[in-house]
Amino acid sequence: MTRVAVCDYGAGNVRSVAIALERVGAQVTVTTDAETVAAADLAVLPGVGSAASAMTALRSAGIDEALRARTGPTLGICLGLQLALESSDEDGGVEGLGLLPGRARRLSDGRVPRIGWAAVDPLEDTFYFAHSFAADTPAATAWSEGCVAEARSGAFLGVQFHPEKSGAAGARYLERCLSPA
Amino acid sequence: MPLPRLIPCLDVAGGRVVKGIRFQGLRDAGDPVELGARYSDAGADELVFLDVKATLEERANRIELVERVAERLAIPFTVGGGVRSAADAEALLRAGADKVAVNSAALERPALIGELAERVGSQAVVLAVDATGGRVHARAGTTDAGRDAAEWAAEGEALGAGEILLTSIDADGTRAGYDLALTARVAAAVSVPVIASGGAGGAGHVAQALEVAQAALLASILHEDPDRLASLRGELRAAGVLLRDAA
Numbered sequence: 001m002t003r004v005a006v007c008d009y010g011a012g013n014v015r016s017v018a019i020a021l022e023r024v025g026a027q028v029t030v031t032t033d034a035e036t037v038a039a040a041d042l043a044v045l046p047g048v049g050s051a052a053s054a055m056t057a058l059r060s061a062g063i064d065e066a067l068r069a070r071t072g073p074t075l076g077i078c079l080g081l082q083l084a085l086e087s088s089d090e091d092g093g094v095e096g097l098g099l100l101p102g103r104a105r106r107l108s109d110g111r112v113p114r115i116g117w118a119a120v121d122p123l124e125d126t127f128y129f130a131h132s133f134a135a136d137t138p139a140a141t142a143w144s145e146g147c148v149a150e151a152r153s154g155a156f157l158g159v160q161f162h163p164e165k166s167g168a169a170g171a172r173y174l175e176r177c178l179s180p181a
Numbered sequence: 182m183p184l185p186r187l188i189p190c191l192d193v194a195g196g197r198v199v200k201g202i203r204f205q206g207l208r209d210a211g212d213p214v215e216l217g218a219r220y221s222d223a224g225a226d227e228l229v230f231l232d233v234k235a236t237l238e239e240r241a242n243r244i245e246l247v248e249r250v251a252e253r254l255a256i257p258f259t260v261g262g263g264v265r266s267a268a269d270a271e272a273l274l275r276a277g278a279d280k281v282a283v284n285s286a287a288l289e290r291p292a293l294i295g296e297l298a299e300r301v302g303s304q305a306v307v308l309a310v311d312a313t314g315g316r317v318h319a320r321a322g323t324t325d326a327g328r329d330a331a332e333w334a335a336e337g338e339a340l341g342a343g344e345i346l347l348t349s350i351d352a353d354g355t356r357a358g359y360d361l362a363l364t365a366r367v368a369a370a371v372s373v374p375v376i377a378s379g380g381a382g383g384a385g386h387v388a389q390a391l392e393v394a395q396a397a398l399l400a401s402i403l404h405e406d407p408d409r410l411a412s413l414r415g416e417l418r419a420a421g422v423l424l425r426d427a428a
Contacts, residue, residue, distance in 0.1 A: 014274075015275055016251065016274075019277060050298070111182070111372055112373065113374070115343070115374050115395070116182075116184055116185075116226070116395065117226060118183040118184065126426060128256070130280075130305070145182070165258075166255075168427065
């Protein structure tokens with residue numbers, strides 16, 4: 001069984017993330033403890049909140065260093081993807097974790113926040129999004145309506161959509177994260 | 182633009198789903214945990230849970246019930262009713278909610294919207310607006326808040342709300358169709374997504390609502406026959422409305 005540490009930095013939908021991971025067979029710990037994050041088979045940085053307050057909370061718990069030091073896989077979800085970039089334009093500019101090259105920029109097309117289900121190419125599934133910022137990164141590996149939907153660098157995998165809230169498609173995605181080919 | 186959404190709504194009082202007409206004459210409509218799971222499995226795009234008595238009776242939100250509903254869902258979950266502080270919102274997210282809806286408390290103290298947005302992010306803050314005759318009503322529709330619905334929605338967006346859940350009290354439970362004029366007026370006043378609520382009687386009404394709003398809330402029409410969600414999705418697809426494939 002895969003041991004998963006879900007980083008709890010104060011305002012994420014951590015319970016939703018834990019429920020979805022448990023459903024696909026993970027042994028989940030929701031934690032603020034940097035050592036638990038460092039030792040997990042998979043670390044998950046979930047994503048609800050604003051960039052500045054989330055970064056402050058990550059730093060004060062030492063989770064930023066634990067994530068940078070990890071050699072095993074880390075999954076960043078939504079804001080978790082944006083925080084992994086070098087910087088974000090949110091809240092007047094925030095320095096990120098630097099696990100992925102690039103920066104988070106505010107969306108300008110259509111209604112913002114961009115909320116709802118949208119196809120992701122080339123994953124060939126439909127996932128749920130809820131975001132006002134999106135990654136601008138050379139490490140993108142999938143897209144949705146012109147937004148970066150997934151990005152990868154080393155052992156870090158970030159998704160802009162919410163696999164924990166994306167029904168059967170999301171469950172399939174999380175299963176792949178737990179048992180990478 | 183993301184796909185249009187169909188959102189079943191559980192109005193909850195005393196631990197049970199209830200439904201009335203124009204917010205009056207509430208009748209029992211089932212168990213929230215069972216109905217939530219059925220809708221999630223049947224292809225609902227999101228689920229909304231509103232504790233309709235929380236504000237009136239000053240009750241703390243029903244955390245334990247929210248936990249039990251969330252346990253069974255694989256779709257986004259919005260919870261509202263009695264949210265008065267960022268700490269209330271955080272407690273709901275910890276119980277398994279993904280977004281919080283705020284209504285009366287924001288009318289009394291609009292700065293609450295910004296406090297919620299700072300703590301949980303705008304994309305997780307839904308401003309619920311209940312309107313009759315285009316005017317906002319607070320406290321489960323019982324009190325005229327002295328505001329125009331579109332102006333209040335725009336103010337809410339400026340303060341940090343990421344979505345507007347617009348309920349027409351006039352249309353609520355009537356199955357005579359959504360209040361399209363009101364919905365269009367509010368949608369034109371904001372740039373965040375708008376969820377139309379109140380009045381769904383059939384697929385035609387929902388299709389009309391989805392032309393002016395980004396999502397349609399469904400309650401009475403589903404609770405009496407939860408299998409209706411799947412057939413409704415089929416009818417809408419046949420009518421050319423693009424909905425997600427939930428398989």
